[in-house]
Amino acid sequence: MKKVDMIVKAPHFYAMDGDGVGYRTGVVLVVDGGKIVEFCDAEKADKEYKADEVLSLDHHAVLPGFIDGHMHAQLNILRGLAQDTNNWMMYGLQPFNNAITTEDGQAGSYVAFIEAVKAGTTTLGAQESELDSVATFLGKIGARGNLTLSFRAAKHRVYHPGELYEFDDAMGEAGLKENIRLYDKWHDKGNVKILFGPQGPDFISPDMLIRTQKAVKERKTKLHLHTQQGDRETYQIVQRYGKRPIAFLQDINLLDESLIAIHLTDCDDDEARTVARSGASMVVNPGSIGIIDGVVCPSVVFQEEGGYVALGSDQAPGNNCHNIINEMKNVCLFNKIKYANPEVMPAWKALRMATIEGAKAVGIGDLVGSLEPGKQADFIAVDLNFPSMLPVYTHPMRNIVPNLVYSARGEEVSHSVVAGQVIMRNRKLVNIDEREYLDAVKDRPDAIGRGAEKEFYEIDGTNAQFMREGKL
Structure with a gap:
């Protein structure tokens, strides 16, 4: 035997x-x-x-096991603080994001990973500003990581509608250098792969995008990029370069099989087809984008054009959970409503997006799914x-x-x-005491809230108004 x-x-x-x-x-x-x-x-x-x-x-x-193609686990420390509001990133999230420490984000990420694993996710596609702690924790818990460093040249502050981002190219250079260091340290070590992740084409220069793509191809990994993720990005790209994001990315030859395009929130159907035909894949985050933008992203059109689409949970300030079962239901429900057709996006198709098609979309279909x-x-x-x-x-x-x-x-x-x-x-x-990590976040909200309070009320967004009116 x-x-x-x-x-x-x-x-x-x-x-x-x-x-x-x-x-x-x-x-x-x-x-x-x-x-x-x-x-x-x-x-x-x-x-x-x-x-x-x-x-x-x-x-x-x-x-x-389920594939979560895109998540910002460190933002889990801000769970539930940025929904039901327009201008989500700047007016909802940014006041709180400005107030957190690296340690806050790490503590939040551990809770996010515990939540995801306990709901069936085995591959976690985290895009974070710091990855050493993430890779270490996933090694400890025993899960698989498809990890991306999020870096940018746009300075971190609140930008008002119509204001162009202020770039610090040295910050972008440092980000690319750090991504390369992380690749060398972690890629294919245990169950970890490292991808490259400028935050988005609006947050970094065209030269840096092209250089990042070159680094990706030299290392045979993937470019994990927020792509036409909303009218905010579209405005920035049009103002800087005179064309919409997909046309801009096509002009600089960034649309190809090395690209994992995240969201495509502001894409029309023709733009989504262009991305799919290029050989790029897509990650759709139905719960998050539904809550923060009120939009159903064009994943159905992308699939009809032959592209692979993964599901992602995105971030807990605006989605509130890291649960791919939830995203399977959302992608089915939202598309049935969008197309007024109950036969669109059947359950079996969503399950394939959470498993084999998702694995192919994020570049690991030969390993898992x-x-x-x-x-x-x-x-x-x-x-x-x-x-x-x-x-x-x-x-x-x-x-x-x-x-x-x-x-x-x-x-x-x-x-x-x-x-x-x-x-x-x-x-x-079986490998960790989860209670230790859950307890570790409980005392953090007080300091974060005090740090965010002044800017939160100065911006006077929807949630500040809800607080004054006794609705939260």
Whole structure:
């Protein structure tokens, strides 16, 4: 008999191979060396394999771990402070963002990662201003990181509508240099990959964008870029360069397969098609952009043009959670409403965006996203005995995928495995004491709030008015 690390037994598997969801039953999953060996029937497994662990999941569905293609985890320290307001970035977020310390952001990020992992995310696409602590923590918790340094040349301050950003090119230079250092230190170390991430084409010079793309291609990684993310960006680019962002990026040859375009909030359908045809991919963040902009981004058009689209949770000040199950429901619901068609964006398509298509979109489809021989053994188990998943039908149709997308909340995820290692078992993270990290953020809001208060009320945005009126 061949000795292997793990045999997984469950009544339902969703491998996400092929063009659908790859449903299998009556089989077990064999894992060894952190990778998937095969699906086979239980009788064959008993005869041919001896496992160090048999993971028996008697009332569960097993599927690939979710991919969060874009998140700002450090902003989690400001959860719930910037929604229901226009000019979200400058008038909603910036007064609070100006008041946080590096340590505040780190503490917030750990809570965001805990939340995400416990809701089934195994690959975390964090774009942060500091990555050493992020990579270290993800190594500790055991999750996979697809990490991007956010850097910019635009000075950090509140800009009013119509005001062009003030650039400090030395700050952009330092950011690119730091991104290269992080790549050299962390890329392909353990479960971490490093991408390059100027905050957006409006926040940095064309020369710096081109030089960053050159660094990306030399290192065979990806350019993770907020792209036409709102009318604010469009205004900045039009005023500086006389054209809309997609046309501008096309002119400087930034649209190609190395680009992961984040949001496309202010793109019309033709612009979205242009990006998809270039070979670039997209990350759509339906909950965040719905809340902060009231917009449904053109992911359907992008997919129709042949492009890969991942889901992202973005940031908690304006989205309020890091939960890809929530984003699956949002992307379905919002597009059904947008197109007034209940057949647009079915549940199975959203599940593919959270798994195999999302993995392809962020450049790791050869490693994860589906349960196929040779791929990394990243998978989760969903407990079908939760009220939100009951009753379970298997004929004449299966209802597990619709219930996961439209009914689940995240607490149904009982187990999480990354590279063959169990990182959550029966809802308990096995490598850290999560209470330690949750408690560490509780005393921080007082100092942050006092630091932001003057600017918050001087700006007198929607939420300041709500406070005065006793509505918060």
